[in-house]
Amino acid sequence: MNGTVGIVGCAEYERTMVVDAVCRAVEAVGGMARFVRPGMRVLLKPNLLTIKNPDQAVTTHPEVVRAVARLVRDAGGDPVVGDSPGGPNLQGYLRMVYDQTGMSAAAREGEFALSDDLAWEDLDVPNGFVTRSLCVLRPAVQADLIVNIPKLKTHEFMHLTAAVKNMFGVIPGAHKAEYHLRMSSRRDFAHMLLDVCLRVRPALTVMDAVVGMEGEGPSAGTPRRIGCIMACDDPFVMDVFAAGLLGMRPEEVPTIQVGVERGLCPARPADVRHAGDDPEQFRLRDFRMPSARPGFLERIPGPLRGFLRPSLSFAAARCNGCGACARACPPKAITIVNGRARVDHATCIRCFCCHELCPRNAVRIVRSPLARLMMR
Known part of the structure; x- marks a missing residue:
């Protein structure tokens, strides 16, 4: 890992514009061939929180997923989209999420397949901070490589949902509630999210920040145009950089705060290397934060x-x-x-x-x- 963030402007979800932005952002961190080898089974992990249309800015836009899948295929990989949305851990519900979020239509174009495998495996977490085992979706365990494709949004509990929080989607729906009960404080929950991301670590993160969400995220907030695509090989560094674009201080985001304490990321966005476009053109100085204030x-x-x-x-x-x-x-x-x-x-x-x-x-x-x- 080199921790550089590739950032490229993308004003809207027009296909050629998204493809160009995703390509340039990934090239800025070494290109997809740096991560994917021919024959690899590659899990694409978007944010598919719930049954929402792409225009509602709750879920990762299908054009971004499609563009990432194209790069994986060009590198010789076999891309499969998988997630465990919030709600019942049932194939019927997952298909409804795929349909409503635009993933089914994008998959029919042939760039990627959709996983309906909701089985899980128990994984040991020998160096876990708050947990020594995790229930993880089988597609995530069996994949040769994971590409994380989050949506940049606010979150009432964690203040920010981006690269690290998105990996909570590899925990089957029925077990998410158990982890909320066991790690009910923000701080413990943040440590658990870091444990998940370290144990099932994505090799690459490509963030959909064309239109994010402000206010009462992750689902009841307001869509907000940010206008960029970002890529990084380190999800912890990515979140520090993304939070900086929104004007969030590290101490306001529990996953960043405990990440700094555990030596996983720098404390300041200014300490993150970046390549591509000037991030100042995407910085939001009037971004509306969630009502909940971590640490208050x-x-x-x-x-x-x-x-x-x-x-x-x-x-x-x-x-x-x-x-x-x-x-x-x-x-x-x-x-x-x-x-x-x-x-x-x-x-x-x-x-x-x-x-x-x-x-x-x-x-x-x-x-x-x-x-x-x-x-x-």
């Missing part, structure tokens, strides 16, 4: 902390009682009563999985006036 509550004395913790509410006009939030809730704090979602705040661990996976964006994160005042 940890600095508050214990007796006051309870008054400042966020709570959940459900917009009556949007909630239809579908139960997706209840199924996604790790501690089972949500029930459906008379066709509406209800939360037991004493049981809630504030992981915001319900907010992330609600198909109608009905979940709201509510803060007291005092908390809003102190977070300014």
Whole structure:
């Protein structure tokens, strides 16, 4: 690894424009032949969080995945797209995600295949910081090489979802809730994400930052044009650089903060080497951050902390009682009563999985006036 980030402007998802940007970004870090050898089985790991259209900026755009797959094929590899979205770990649900996110249509053009294998294997993590074993999707275990293709977005729990957080998708859906329960603090969860990324490490990351998401990400925020494609052989370094473009400080992003502590990445975006276009043209100075502030509550004395913790509410006009939030809730704090979602705040661990996976964006994160005042 050399940790250089290739960054190339890409104003929209027009095919030739995306292909050119992806090619130039990957060439800036050594070209696809540096990573892929003829005959390799290559898993392409996009962000396929849930059933959303590409224009909603929740999932990796299919044109970016298609362009990466073309480079893999040109290098002699066999590209296969795979992921375990949030929600039920069922092939039928996965096919719905593939269809809605545009992956099925892109696959029909012949550049890549779609994996429907949701089986998993137990992997030892001898040097894990918070876990000594992981349940990992079989396609990720059996692949000769993984190319990580995340979407650059905010995240209410982790503040940022980019290269490192995207690899949580190799954990089968049913086990994601277990990890949220076992590592319920932001800090422990961030350490677990690093353990996953180190154990199932992608050889290359190609980031879709043409249109990202600001505000209440990763699914209920607002699409925001950033205008670039980035590539790097180090997912930890990639996140430091990407966070800098959005104006996020390292201490605001738990995965970066613990990554710095573990010696996996530099503390400052200025310390990351880059090649390609000038990153200043993509830097956003008015990017809207998520409402949750990592580390805020940890600095508050214990007796006051309870008054400042966020709570959940459900917009009556949007909630239809579908139960997706209840199924996604790790501690089972949500029930459906008379066709509406209800939360037991004493049981809630504030992981915001319900907010992330609600198909109608009905979940709201509510803060007291005092908390809003102190977070300014």
